[in-house]
Amino acid sequence: MSGDHHRIDHAKAAGSFIGKTEHVAFHDKRLWDLREKRDAQAHGIAEWETLRSLASGIKEHTLSHLADYLEQFAAAAAANGVVVHWAANAEEHNAIVHQLMSERGMTTLVKSKSMLTDECRMREYLEPRGITVMETDLGERIQQLDHQDPSHMVVPAVHKLRADVAELFGRTIGTDPKNSDIHYLAESQRMNTRPYFVREKTAGMTGCNFAVAETGTVVVCTNEGNADLSANVPPLHIASIGIEKLIPKVSDLGVFVRMLSRSALGSPITQYTSHFRAPRPGTEMHFILVDHGRSERLAMEDFWYSLKCIRCGACMNTCPVYRRSGGLSYGGTYSGPIGAIINPTFDLKRYSALPFASTLNGSCTNVCPVKINIHEQIYKWRAVIAEQHEVPFVKQEVLKMAGRLLSSPTLYRATVASMGSALRRLPNFVLYNPLNIWGRQRELPEAPKMTFHAWYKKNRGGGNDNA
Numbered sequence: 001m002s003g004d005h006h007r008i009d010h011a012k013a014a015g016s017f018i019g020k021t022e023h024v025a026f027h028d029k030r031l032w033d034l035r036e037k038r039d040a041q042a043h044g045i046a047e048w049e050t051l052r053s054l055a056s057g058i059k060e061h062t063l064s065h066l067a068d069y070l071e072q073f074a075a076a077a078a079a080n081g082v083v084v085h086w087a088a089n090a091e092e093h094n095a096i097v098h099q100l101m102s103e104r105g106m107t108t109l110v111k112s113k114s115m116l117t118d119e120c121r122m123r124e125y126l127e128p129r130g131i132t133v134m135e136t137d138l139g140e141r142i143q144q145l146d147h148q149d150p151s152h153m154v155v156p157a158v159h160k161l162r163a164d165v166a167e168l169f170g171r172t173i174g175t176d177p178k179n180s181d182i183h184y185l186a187e188s189q190r191m192n193t194r195p196y197f198v199r200e201k202t203a204g205m206t207g208c209n210f211a212v213a214e215t216g217t218v219v220v221c222t223n224e225g226n227a228d229l230s231a232n233v234p235p236l237h238i239a240s241i242g243i244e245k246l247i248p249k250v251s252d253l254g255v256f257v258r259m260l261s262r263s264a265l266g267s268p269i270t271q272y273t274s275h276f277r278a279p280r281p282g283t284e285m286h287f288i289l290v291d292h293g294r295s296e297r298l299a300m301e302d303f304w305y306s307l308k309c310i311r312c313g314a315c316m317n318t319c320p321v322y323r324r325s326g327g328l329s330y331g332g333t334y335s336g337p338i339g340a341i342i343n344p345t346f347d348l349k350r351y352s353a354l355p356f357a358s359t360l361n362g363s364c365t366n367v368c369p370v371k372i373n374i375h376e377q378i379y380k381w382r383a384v385i386a387e388q389h390e391v392p393f394v395k396q397e398v399l400k401m402a403g404r405l406l407s408s409p410t411l412y413r414a415t416v417a418s419m420g421s422a423l424r425r426l427p428n429f430v431l432y433n434p435l436n437i438w439g440r441q442r443e444l445p446e447a448p449k450m451t452f453h454a455w456y457k458k459n460r461g462g463g464n465d466n467a
Contacts (some may be wrong), residue, residue, distance in 0.1 A: 030158055101126075104236060163180050212250055
């Protein structure tokens with residue numbers, strides 16, 4: 001994660017995205033389309049809920065026996081001819097990658113998608129040390145060229161329009177900035193990236209979707225085939241593996257493979273499901289098992305559940321706050337509902353605003369393929385943040401007033417009854433002022449002529465004011 005410890009103002013950051021009406025409309029529609037495709041796939045599998053329960057159970061079992069499975073994985077990988085490294089934190093991970101490359105005189109690293117390397121800020125570590133890092137996933141490469149973090153786990157540049165990408169490619173790789181045809185853009189990126197694979201002094205890197213303890217195998221799921229090129233063309237393959245990616249057996253893999261792409265993109269399976277088990281003759285394969293705060297999170301009684309996450313992004317696709325505020329507004333590697341519960345484990349003060357970027361509607365929990373109780377986790381984080389006095393002053397005062405209001409039925413009824421008239425008469429400044437950041441990009445709906453309580457009393461005869 002970023003070494004910058006200033007507090008993320010999610011509402012302010014979201015405002016810069018919400019103001020781009022066309023971008024917000026596209027972002028919202030595109031992600032909801034993925035949600036609907038996910039639903040269609042899930043409804044087409046009679047045993048879907050059984051698979052969710054199995055996936056959740058496998059993950060919980062593995063995490064409760066994590067030390068044993070890590071030892072089993074490391075031993076099996078070593079027996080396959082893989083060199084296994086252990087990194088306690090981001091600094092150790094980055095130093096291992098740098099050492100592996102510098103000892104072999106390698107100056108270019110071609111890599112497939114890895115949120116762990118983003119979390120470790122690996123590019124920022126390697127590039128000042130003379131190593132060129134080339135993202136080969138299309139979305140990741142777009143974000144790299146634009147000097148931005150990914151905004152989504154699966155579709156990193158989903159917040160950009162085709163015209164944005166065309167203009168970016170025109171500035172950075174010399175293509176026609178007015179040609180936004182998707183085939184032209186994809187082919188242009190491919191032609192720009194491919195030469196890096198065959199450069200001398202080049203190493204390859206992949207992330208890891210699943211690490212099978214039984215066989216010492218790393219499994220990577222992609223739709224572009226770039227991970228296979230990164231692993232098989234250069235003479236050195238480095239795989240960065242978060243320790244939570246372990247599963248016990250090959251037979252467990254089928255549960256997750258059936259659910260991953262369906263949850264992420266609404267497709268039955270990823271185009272490539274690649275198993276990396278042993279180096280090819282004349283090449284090297286190195287696995288780096290990375291902790292970086294995961295052991296501490298595992299010890300958190302209320303918050304270890306996020307370690308079950310398989311990075312499908314389904315919670316992001318369904319979240320109304322994320323769909324309208326964009327991933328970059330979360331200020332960290334992980335965004336959306338899952339980011340709201342992961343990021344505070346790294347730096348509570350910096351990410352204290354994120355658990356409040358939620359309506360707590362529970363949709364994220366409903367679609368999670370491994371049954372993480374995301375909205376409950378968000379609610380618990382709010383309590384922790386309040387206890388540690390990390391809630392901004394204005395929000396504290398508003399919550400105090402709301403508490404007094406809601407604890408008095410009489411005061412509540414009177415306030416609601418007068419609210420409609422007040423909203424119609426108050427000047428805009430009162431409603432849309434610097435203290436109400438969210439209000440700047442919203443218009444309040446017209447106040448109803450009759451409150452629900454008044455309607456119920458009139459039409460149903462309810463006369464109990466304390467009801």
